[in-house]
Amino acid sequence: MPLVFAGVASHAPGITGRADQADPEVRDAFYASYDQMRQALEASRPDALMIIAAEHFSNFFMNNMPSFAIGMADRYEGPIEDPDWLGIERTTVPGNADLSKRLITEIMQTSDVSYAEEWRFDHGIMVPLHFLAPRYDLPVIPANINCQGPPLTPVSRAYAFGQSIRRAADAVPERIALIGTGGISHWPATPDSGKINESWDRDFLDKWARNDRDALLAYTDEDCLRDAGQGSFEIRTYIAVSGACEGRSGEVLFYAPIPIFAVGCTVGLMDVA
Amino acid sequence: MSLYYVQKFLYELNRDPKFQERYRTDLENLLNEFDLTPEERTALAEPDIGKLYHIGVNGQILMHFAAFHHIEWQDYLQRMRDGVAEHGPVREGVYATTGYEGVEAHSAKLGQRTNIDHEEG
Numbered sequence: 001m002p003l004v005f006a007g008v009a010s011h012a013p014g015i016t017g018r019a020d021q022a023d024p025e026v027r028d029a030f031y032a033s034y035d036q037m038r039q040a041l042e043a044s045r046p047d048a049l050m051i052i053a054a055e056h057f058s059n060f061f062m063n064n065m066p067s068f069a070i071g072m073a074d075r076y077e078g079p080i081e082d083p084d085w086l087g088i089e090r091t092t093v094p095g096n097a098d099l100s101k102r103l104i105t106e107i108m109q110t111s112d113v114s115y116a117e118e119w120r121f122d123h124g125i126m127v128p129l130h131f132l133a134p135r136y137d138l139p140v141i142p143a144n145i146n147c148q149g150p151p152l153t154p155v156s157r158a159y160a161f162g163q164s165i166r167r168a169a170d171a172v173p174e175r176i177a178l179i180g181t182g183g184i185s186h187w188p189a190t191p192d193s194g195k196i197n198e199s200w201d202r203d204f205l206d207k208w209a210r211n212d213r214d215a216l217l218a219y220t221d222e223d224c225l226r227d228a229g230q231g232s233f234e235i236r237t238y239i240a241v242s243g244a245c246e247g248r249s250g251e252v253l254f255y256a257p258i259p260i261f262a263v264g265c266t267v268g269l270m271d272v273a
Numbered sequence: 274m275s276l277y278y279v280q281k282f283l284y285e286l287n288r289d290p291k292f293q294e295r296y297r298t299d300l301e302n303l304l305n306e307f308d309l310t311p312e313e314r315t316a317l318a319e320p321d322i323g324k325l326y327h328i329g330v331n332g333q334i335l336m337h338f339a340a341f342h343h344i345e346w347q348d349y350l351q352r353m354r355d356g357v358a359e360h361g362p363v364r365e366g367v368y369a370t371t372g373y374e375g376v377e378a379h380s381a382k383l384g385q386r387t388n389i390d391h392e393e394g
Contacts, residue, residue, distance in 0.1 A: 013336075018346060023385035056333035061284045062277065080288050085340040120288060122337075148333055150367065189332025191354040192373035230332075230367040259379040260387055 003169045005044035005177035006245050006270040007037055008208070008238045009131075011053070012183060013123040014261040016087035016130055021260045033254030033267040034131035040269060041132055046177035048096055048139040049132070050103075050165065051125050052241065054147035054182045054234040058122040066114035067153040068161055070107065071142040072100040078121025088126050096139040099174055103141065106168035111161045128181045145240060147182065147233040156217050158236035162243025169244075180241040182234025183263040185227070192229070194259035200228050201255065201264040204235065209250040209268065211242050231263070238268075245270040276329050276365065278307045282317060283330065287337040322349060323356020329366040347389060 019027060041049070058080050060066060076093045079086050097117070104115050119142050121129075129136065145161065146153045153161075169176035184204050185197035207215040216239050224232040250270035257264045282304075285292045295303045304314050316324040320342055325335055339349040354370070363369045373379075380387045 014346075021388045021390065023380070023387065026385055056337070057280075057284050057331065058288055061281065063281065081337055082340045082343070085343075148331065187371065187373070189336040190368055191326075191350055191357065191370045193350055194376035194379055195371070195373040196379075225367060229371070257379075257383060258385070259376040259383070260389065 001170070001173060001175045003166055003178060003244065003272045004046055004175045005041055006179070006241050006272050007041070008180045008241055008266065008268045008270070009034065009037060009128050010183060010263050010265045010267075011124045011127040011181040012186070012188065012261050012263040013081065013086050013127065015127050015265065017085055018260055019087060022258055026256055026258055030254055030256060030258065030265045030267070031131070036253055037267050037269065038132045041177055044177055045175055046138065047174040048099055048141055049177045049179065050141040050143055050169070051128060052143045052145065052178070052180040052237045053124040054237050055124050055144050056122050056148055058120050059116065059118070060144065060146070062149050065146055065149050066144070067146050067157065068111060068113040069116050069144045070100060070104050070113055071095060071119040072097050072104060072115045073117050073119060076119050076121055076140065076142065079126040080120045080122050086123055086126065088130050091136055093121065093129065093136050094139045095141065099139070099172065100141050102172055103168045106171055107164045109164075110167065111157075111164035113161070124181060128179060132179070145236045147236050150221070152221060152233055153236060155219055155236055155239050158240045159213065159217060159243035162240035163246060165240070166244040178241060178244055180237035182237040183231045184235060184266060185229055186231035186263040187229035188231045188262050193262045195229065196257040196259065196264045197228050198257050198264060201257070205252050205255060205266065205268065208238050208242060209252055211245060211247070211249050211270070213242065213246065216242055241270055245272055248272065275308050275310060275313060278309055279313045279317065279325070279328065280330055280334055282307050282309070283334045283338050287334065287341065293341065321356075322352035324360060325356075326353040326368070327356045327360040327363060329364045329368065331366060332368040345390065
């Protein structure tokens with residue numbers, strides 16, 4: 001079936017872990033947008049949700065770092081973090097190894113992807129799932145782009161990875177939904193945690209919503225690091241969704257800098273057809 | 274010189290309950306299995322969050338280590354600031370400090386209330 005759903009959302013651990021420290025008004029508006037995304041996702045009647053994440057050394061390390069990886073298991077566990085710290089209980093999340101294998105086989109025709117029959121979810125996947133599939137009843141296919149350990153996956157390859165995912169998703173009989181999760185500008189896990197470049201974020205989201213391929217692929221790591229912090233390397237996950245929806249446009253349902261969550265909190269949907 | 278192995282130690286610790294159990298009960302032997310300097314061994318054992326940040330441990334790895342030790346968020350951020358103040362700028366990597374007014378001042382500017390727990394962790 002053609003891809004049935006595409007979107008992007010933030011995944012910062014503070015979104016759930018420090019919920020009680022945020023201004024309730026802006027926090028609840030953000031949560032409501034995430035719930036709107038859940039409703040749109042459910043309305044698309046997906047058989048599986050592929051999550052393009054920017055994992056944080058939970059499965060992949062600098063001894064053998066894949067540019068791209070996709071999970072190929074029937075179940076996954078998470079979060080690896082202390083459940084009290086993250087505000088999300090440990091649980092088992094269903095996967096679909098057979099579907100993963102068919103998708104990976106097709107994706108490999110055009111993108112060099114590693115596969116992983118073990119994968120422990122960190123906040124990068126658990127936070128979006130907490131909002132989008134809170135009963136953990138939707139099979140998940142985790143995907144990862146190296147946004148953490150330089151040298152990083154080039155943004156042009158992230159876009160092409162999205163195109164490869166689209167070809168594969170369209171080729172299987174199942175109804176596949178796709179989300180990318182990451183931060184835009186932010187300086188997480190530094191003493192400057194909470195710093196957000198709002199104008200940079202809004203400019204990026206404007207390019208993302210217009211799906212302006214050339215503008216998105218013009219971002220360099222040097223510019224990102226200077227203007228938007230090392231956390232902005234995660235724009236690769238949004239750009240992969242752009243690649244999967246080439247020629248279509250998107251809509252930003254919510255954006256607000258929430259310093260205690262350490263990121264400009266974002267929910268966006270992209271047209272798939 | 275062995276930043277890679279400091280990070281590898283923390284990577285294993287962050288994701289493996291058996292490794293965490295050995296950290297609690299058999300720390301000296303566990304540290305011996307990694308190519309670490311005395312400075313790094315001490316920082317991992319104490320734990321000295323500020324020193325680990327200063328030597329360049331990737332923040333995403335260090336954040337999970339702090340959570341493992343139940344170090345409260347604001348305390349964790351302060352320990353990194355203290356590490357830079359005491360030891361100097363981050364030696365290598367992309368997790369440098371760049372200057373920031375702080376969450377409370379920033380939130381106030383945005384018209385957002387905050388309810389931050391400053392209790393020492």
